[in-house]
Amino acid sequence: MHWTEALKLALQSLWVNKLRTVLTLLGVVIGVAAVISVVTLVNGANAYVDAKLNTYGSDVFTVSKMPNLITSFAEYTRYQKRRNVIAEDFRMIEAGCKRCKLVGAGQGKQVSVKSGTDSVTGVSLRGWTARMPELNNINITEGRIFTPTEVEHGARVAVVGTDIQENLLKGDDPINKEIRVDGVPYTIIGMGEKQGKTLGSSQDNYVIVPLTSYQHTYGSSKTLTIYVKGPGAGAALEETGDEVRSMMRNARHDRLGEDDSFTLDLNNTFLSLFKTVTNLFGAIAIPVAAISLIVGGIVIMNIMLVSVTERTREIGVRKALGARRRDILLQFVIESGLMATAGGIIGVLFGVAVGFGISTVAGFPMSIAWWSVAAGLFVSTGVGVFFGVYPARQAAMLDPITALRSD
Structure with a gap:
């Protein structure tokens, strides 16, 4: 059997059982949509922070009393005890910094x-x-x-x-x-x-x-x-930061070996930390969302087993007319893969729509990662094929005489 004929038969089978097909796809749709939504919003957040930091430029850093990112109340309390950064500090840096x-x-x-x-x-x-x-x-x-x-x-x-x-x-x-x-x-x-x-x-x-x-x-x-603003990004910015840090420590009489009594934040450091946090969130959220794909695959396998049972006589007739085991195997594998691919396409569209909706309503930035779209379609199809092999093998192994006697 040519694969195009197997594809045609698979489409006919799915179309005959439209409601069952739609319900079977829900797990795959939810899984792919969740993954696409998470990746889209995480990429959007990273792009937003990158753009905001680049408002100042990659060659700009800040000196302040407290850091931009505080992770605990204990840190907040400790930073609050610091001396304020005052106008005299600004004038000292403006007048004395050679690299600035x-x-x-x-x-x-x-x-x-x-x-x-x-x-x-x-x-x-x-x-x-x-x-x-x-x-x-x-x-x-x-x-x-x-x-x-x-x-x-x-x-x-x-x-x-x-x-x-x-x-x-x-x-x-x-x-x-x-x-x-x-x-x-x-x-x-x-x-x-x-x-x-x-x-x-x-x-x-x-x-x-x-x-x-x-x-x-x-x-x-x-x-x-x-x-x-330093003379450039990278090493030049770090050298400028070291000069400003030395000036501030001398002015505040910070002792050798003690922590700074102020915060010097380089943009690339903050951006790297933020991306680490968002990527960690994505690394946790994506596997959790992918569980829906596994559940969807199990549902597909279950439905395909039911389909094999329902179509036992059809399989017997096809074998009696000369269909080989690999023809039956190909037909059912294509059917399960096609079902999962359709779920993946719907899931991608739904995931992008969810991201766009959150962006519109809450103003949260979004950025579509095309690799995640391709990965979602590839994984969903792979799930369908993987979980469809066992039912397809069961169909291919049926004895034609036994199958023809089935009601």
Whole structure:
């Protein structure tokens, strides 16, 4: 029997028992969909963090009181006891770091913003030094950024995100409009480029003001985050980090052999740690989801055994007409493989749809990994063939005389 004839017979058999075929496919569909969803969301999360870190650039690192990632309450308590990173630290690095190409500092908090009688809450207020917009790659679509002189004198000027224009200013031109941030008046001099939403949170709901203006309102006792741009990535960045670490340790009188009393975070270190965590999550979640594939394979084997029993007389007739054992074997193996492949295709589509749905509703980033799509189809087909061999062998081994006598 040619394989095309076996494929045709398999399609006819599956079509005759449509409901049973659909129910049999559920295990494979769920397994493949779960794997595709997990891989898609993990890749999306990695791509998102990579993109956010690259907002500063691969040649930028931070100096702060606490690290970006804290894994326990005990760590949080220990870091809280550290001295704050202050403006003097920023000025020391800015003036004394030989390898540093660019140095900035910032603070931030959530505030309410008013314009006339209208107001919005939950706005991200960022107090920045003059060079911070360059470190953040802020693209100004209207107006300008504040100058070093305006930072030095604590000018009440601000750069806003597009949410402020749309939600507070009703779409009007924001330039030279006055807004009140926690009751303090600022004049808008610029507006940033729209960035959209991430994880359901808007990236455009912000107001940027000079750091000195921020500190005039909220005080200078809070810790700063210092951003440093090195001469390049890799070894050059590590050398720059070592220079800044030495300066900070000397200024803080950290003793030889003791841990730093501050945190120096290289982007590539944080990215590597984050990817390790997400890959570990994927390494755990994918095998758990793959259990559904095994269950689906067992269901396929069970249904194929039932099918062999139901079609015993058909098998006897085919053998009486000259069908060989390998012809019967091929027919049933193709039937089970085809069933699993169909489940794999539906599972891939469903998994991508689930990832897209989560991305749309929750703003969670997604990135389709085509290797996972190919792997899902390959594994699902392999599961169908593997679990279909035993029923196919049972069919091929039937005695034709016994089979013809079957009712």
